[in-house]
Amino acid sequence: MDKASAEHLEAIRRAARRIGRPVTLMEVCGTHTVSIFRSGIRTLLPDSVRLVSGPGCPVCVTAQRDIDAAIELAERDDVVVTTYGDMVRVPGRRGSLERKRAEGADVRVVGSIRCALETARNAPDKQVVFIAVGFETTAPATAAAIREAKRLGIDNFSVLAAHKLVVPAMTALLEDEDVPLQGFLCPGHVSVIIGAEAYRPVVEDYRIPCVVAGFEPCNILSGLARLMRQIERGECLLENAYGIAVTPQGNVVAQRLLDEVIEVVDAPWRALGTIPRSGLALRPSYRPFDARERFGITIGADEDYPACRCGEVIQGKVNPPECSLFATACTGALGARASRG
Amino acid sequence: MCLAIPGRILSVNGESATVDFGGNRMPVCTTLTPGVSPNDWVLVHAGFSITTIDETAARETWEYLSAAGGEDVADLVREVEADDG
16 A cells, blocks of 8 residues: 555544444445445445445446436347446346347447447448436546437437436435435545535535545545544535545536537436436437437336335445345346446 | 546647556546646546646556556556546
């Protein structure tokens, strides 16, 4: 361990001793979850400090109805479904995109929505649909591609929009009195887009410390040390420990682009239900590129497994092994979470 | 999932740039970071540059990614591309 990390860890341990009671902190971002898992940070923390994973993995929080819609699209002969890698394994009610692909559906994994747009341009006799998941880091790319499709008249391109917003999920958790949290470690690359000040309402309205941190272990330990220091002092502050990439106001160009193409709507989250103003949909002027409208996809209901405790896991109420389905029947959202975050 | 990785811009043509990720060259859309020029370091997510960062921070991140991943640079770039979301 490098010297800076060791110092942050010592600061966390010192603060934990002074606080003298259990503390629960939540890392909201899946990238943090992966880094914490790989670096073993949880095992280094004092016993009194519990670090839980929040609803920050876009694959895990994608509602079943959206997976079902993607599968319905993949079943059409004239449609090419394009999506980011992890989405192909997430199960809906009638299997996964991966299974549909094995059955002959045209499902293609792309690293960027630009590849999906290029696919549409090169195959004018096909309808190319992009399954757009992700938080604010990813949504501007979707907006840019839709605007480009409109500008170039690529009419065989459309998007199944299932983007989610981070801050509404955080505040929804805090509205639940059963979620015992003393601080948020806020995502780094989402914050590049939305800016550190986006968390100001969380800090001020809910009186809970928020620290923006990068994804490297040293950054995470630095963020946790700042949270612990605040708790020790009885403070509720917004701090930015990732100033090399995150500004107070974020990427204003990306925000303007998002606002031009996309509007904020109520959105369904896997296992959490509908959270007000937590998702993104295409604005009316771009709705011809909305796959739901183009193909007449009906919005179904979600039917999560009866024993599924995903919702409690991503609210930090229980740990994954406390769910009876963990590592047995569950190879979906939690499995994806455990392996990839 | 929301991981962005640093790269150095080699050339810019309109809103497209060629970016070097530790020896691997990839096309990147610069729509979200107008005004970037060759030799700037940018954080790239899902094929789009989302901000500029300074070289020291970028190199530190690469050191971490290389050490943590244990893979070669091409694998890291592919992993980030495929895992975007």
